[in-house]
Amino acid sequence: xxxxxxxxxxxxxxxxxxxxxxxxxxxxxLEIVMTAKNGQNVEKYLNINAEEGIALVVMDxxxxxxxxxxxxxxxxxxHPQIKTLVVSMLHDVQxxxxxxxxxxxxxxxxxxxxxxLLKAIETILGGEKYFAQTIKDAYLKGMTMQDASPExxxxxxxxxxxxxxxxxxxxxxxxxxxFLSKHTIESYRKNLISKLGVRNLAGLTKYAxxxxxxx
Amino acid sequence: xxxxxxxxxxxxxxxxxxxxxxxxxxxxxLEIVMTAKNGQNVEKYLNINAEEGIALVVMDxxxxxxxxxxxxxxxxxxHPQIKTLVVSMLHDVQxxxxxxxxxxxxxxxxxxxxxxLLKAIETILGGEKYFAQTIKDAYLKGMTMQDASPExxxxxxxxxxxxxxxxxxxxxxxxxxxFLSKHTIESYRKNLISKLGVRNLAGLTKYAxxxxxxx
DNA sequence: CTAAGCATCCCTGTTTTCAGGGAGGGCGTT
DNA sequence: AACGCCCTCCCTGAAAACAGGGATGCTTAG
Numbered sequence: 001x002x003x004x005x006x007x008x009x010x011x012x013x014x015x016x017x018x019x020x021x022x023x024x025x026x027x028x029x030l031e032i033v034m035t036a037k038n039g040q041n042v043e044k045y046l047n048i049n050a051e052e053g054i055a056l057v058v059m060d061x062x063x064x065x066x067x068x069x070x071x072x073x074x075x076x077x078x079h080p081q082i083k084t085l086v087v088s089m090l091h092d093v094q095x096x097x098x099x100x101x102x103x104x105x106x107x108x109x110x111x112x113x114x115x116x117l118l119k120a121i122e123t124i125l126g127g128e129k130y131f132a133q134t135i136k137d138a139y140l141k142g143m144t145m146q147d148a149s150p151e152x153x154x155x156x157x158x159x160x161x162x163x164x165x166x167x168x169x170x171x172x173x174x175x176x177x178x179f180l181s182k183h184t185i186e187s188y189r190k191n192l193i194s195k196l197g198v199r200n201l202a203g204l205t206k207y208a209x210x211x212x213x214x215x
Numbered sequence: 216x217x218x219x220x221x222x223x224x225x226x227x228x229x230x231x232x233x234x235x236x237x238x239x240x241x242x243x244x245l246e247i248v249m250t251a252k253n254g255q256n257v258e259k260y261l262n263i264n265a266e267e268g269i270a271l272v273v274m275d276x277x278x279x280x281x282x283x284x285x286x287x288x289x290x291x292x293x294h295p296q297i298k299t300l301v302v303s304m305l306h307d308v309q310x311x312x313x314x315x316x317x318x319x320x321x322x323x324x325x326x327x328x329x330x331x332l333l334k335a336i337e338t339i340l341g342g343e344k345y346f347a348q349t350i351k352d353a354y355l356k357g358m359t360m361q362d363a364s365p366e367x368x369x370x371x372x373x374x375x376x377x378x379x380x381x382x383x384x385x386x387x388x389x390x391x392x393x394f395l396s397k398h399t400i401e402s403y404r405k406n407l408i409s410k411l412g413v414r415n416l417a418g419l420t421k422y423a424x425x426x427x428x429x430x
Numbered sequence: 431c432t433a434a435g436c437a438t439c440c441c442t443g444t445t446t447t448c449a450g451g452g453a454g455g456g457c458g459t460t
Numbered sequence: 461a462a463c464g465c466c467c468t469c470c471c472t473g474a475a476a477a478c479a480g481g482g483a484t485g486c487t488t489a490g
Contacts, residue, residue, distance in 0.1 A: 015302065018329035019234015037326075087230065089430060111252075114233035155466060166421070168414040170446065183469050190448070199383040200476085201447075205420040206381070206429075214421075370436060385476065398439050405478075415446090416477075 004031035005055035005125050008045070010071065011087075012037045012063040016110075020058065020087075023114050030121070038063045039071030046079055054082050055125060056105075061088040069099060076103045083124045087117070096131075106130040154195070159213060161188040165201065166208035219246035220270035220340055223260070225286065226302075227252045227278040231325075235273065235302075238329050245336070253278050254286030261294055269297050270340060271320075276303040277427045284313060291318045298339045302332070304427065311346075313368070321345040369410070374428060376403040380416065381423035 007030055011017045017035050024030050033054065036042050042057065043066075057075060061068035072084045085106040086099060096107060105124045108117060112132055123130040154162065164174045171189060175182040193200070196207050208214050222245055226232045232250050239245050248269065251257050257272065258281075272290060276283035287299045300321040301314060311322060320339045323332060327347055338345040369377065379389045386404065390397040408415070411422050423429050 013304065013325040014328045015323075015325045015332060016231055016234060018238055018332075019231060022237030022329075023233060089228065108230075110228040110230045113229045114237075117230060117233075157467065166417050168417045170415075172446085180467090181469055183471085184467075186447085187467090187469075190450085193448075199448090200385075201416040202381050202383045202420040205417040206424070209421070209424060372437065387476085395437090396439055398441090399437075401477085402437090402439075405480085408478080414478095 004029055006031050006033045006053060007121075008032075008034045008036070008042055008054060008057045009059075010036045010039060010042055010057065010063070010068070011060040013060070016060070020117075023117065024121075027118065039066035039068070039074070042071060043074055046075070046082070054079070056083040056085060056121065058085045058087060058121075061086055069102070072099060072104050073102045085120060085124055085130070087112075108132050109134060154192075154211075158188060158192060158195075159211070161185060162192055162204060162208050162211075163213040165189065165192075166205045166214050219244055221246050221248045221268060222336075223247070223249045223251070223257055223269060223272045224274075225251045225254060225257055225272065225278070225283070226275040228275070231275070235332075238332065239336075242333065254281035254283070254289070257286060258289055261290070261297070269294070271298040271300060271336065273300045273302060273336075276301055284317070287314060287319050288317045300335060300339055300345070302327075323347050369407075369426075373403060373407060373410075374426070376400060377407055377419060377423050377426075378428040380404065380407075381420045381429050 007024065009017055009020050009024070009032060011020070014037070017037070021032055021035065024032060033052070034042070034045055036045075039059070042059075046054065057071070059068040059071055068086050068088070072086065075082050075084055080103075083105040085108065086104055087108045087110055089110045099107060106120050106129055108120055108130075109132055112120075116132065120130040120132075160178070161174060164177065169177070171185045172182050174180075175185045178185075189204075192204055192207075196203065198204055198207060222239065224232055224235050224239070224247060226235065229252070232252070236247055236250065239247055248267070249257070249260055251260075254274070257274075261269065272286070274283040274286055283301055283303070287301065290297050290299055295318075298320040300323065301319055302323045302325055304325045314322060321335050321344055323335055323345075324347055327335075331347065335345040335347075375393070376389060379392065384392070386400045387397050389395075390400045393400075404419075407419055407422075411418065413419055413422060
């Protein structure tokens with residue numbers, strides 16, 4: 001009999017976790033060896049049981065404390081043989097890009113049907129990558145737009161300003177607070193908007209939240 | 216043999232739907248007669264199959280188009296014998312209050328474990344109500360804090376406008392989209408700012424996220 | 431019936447944001 | 461030394477947001 005593929009599931013919504021478990025457990029060739037509600041415990045587990053031959057980690061993004069992006073980065077750096085599949089509610093281009101740069105093996109929206117989940121797992125365990133069509137569409141659209149817009153890793157100062165913007169402060173207030181000219185803050189604001197590909201304060205705020213700069 | 220309790224599940228995330236199904240299907244006394252991704256279809260189904268004896272509808276809140284709150288209201292008005300259980304990611308006080316006023320039979324966060332889901336269903340089918348402890352806590356805290364801070368329940372229209380604002384749309388764009396005057400949207404924006412006690416677009420956006428109007 | 435809340439629309443004026451430029455100095459890498 | 465990147469500051473003009481009013485009609489609850 002062929003050995004089962006060992007799988008870890010990570011999601012902070014227990015019910016979803018149980019749902020995934022119920023879907024995967026009946027699969028004869030899969031074995032769930034651990035479930036967790038954030039990345040921290042998985043990291044510990046992998047460090048201790050490095051030789052156990054974990055095949056795949058299925059993870060949510062957007063968990064408190066230690067999210068999927070971070071966990072994926074950790075796994076790919078320290079345990080590159082382990083495959084990773086991200087299952088998330090949101091599918092924004094930036095997140096997917098970050099994940100692909102970090103060599104994630106697959107990405108599914110949470111509204112994908114059970115069948116697609118199983119197919120994705122098979123594909124990934126077979127050594128290939130699997131991205132849902134909707135994700136690919138969004139990603140490509142983002143790629144073409146990316147040519148015009150520069151790279152968007154934010155500097156420390158930019159993050160600081162972004163944080164204050166999202167804290168409902170006006171340009172003038174931020175300037176006073178950081179002992180800078182209001183023109184400087186205006187420049188930052190402008191650069192952030194174009195760098196992050198958003199239209200206005202609302203977009204900046206959402207991004208700040210996504211980055212975890214505020215809550 | 217005792218008759219099975221007929222259940223309908225409503226959630227726009229297919230994978231979650233499949234998860235719930237996998238949890239509930241093995242239960243010998245439960246029978247899933249329908250799943251849907253929004254309230255609309257359920258409404259139709261109930262109108263046609265009114266006599267089929269549906270026991271319970273398990274629903275997500277926060278679905279596009281026709282959300283759980285609305286569906287609950289419909290069910291309690293037109294088919295009061297059918298029980299309703301809301302399963303949601305967010306647990307803001309206002310939403311829970313609205314639901315309880317509409318006589319919902321139970322409320323669980325999505326991070327509740329499988330066991331609690333089953334227990335909640337049993338409780339509700341037995342004729343009692345079931346609310347997760349965390350929900351009850353939040354609700355009570357909201358009740359006491361309510362004295363100090365003014366009430367901030369948003370009307371449906373207000374939520375709609377708030378959603379569009381947080382989606383990075385300008386006042387003019389929202390006006391066009393809803394076939395309203397831009398003055399109207401400006402009024403809404405103004406009211407929202409004062410109602411929610413925030414200063415600007417950033418605050419509105421954060422609130423919209425907290426309410427789950429956008430992601 | 432009456433008051434309250436909701437949805438709609440309007441006005442005046444000020445402040446802030448947004449768009450699209452430019453520009454100089456510092457700092458590290460090649 | 462030259463290049464890129466970051467941080468800083470400045471300008472103009474248009475668009476949008478914000479503040480603080482008022483007004484109407486229509487439901488709904490008391």
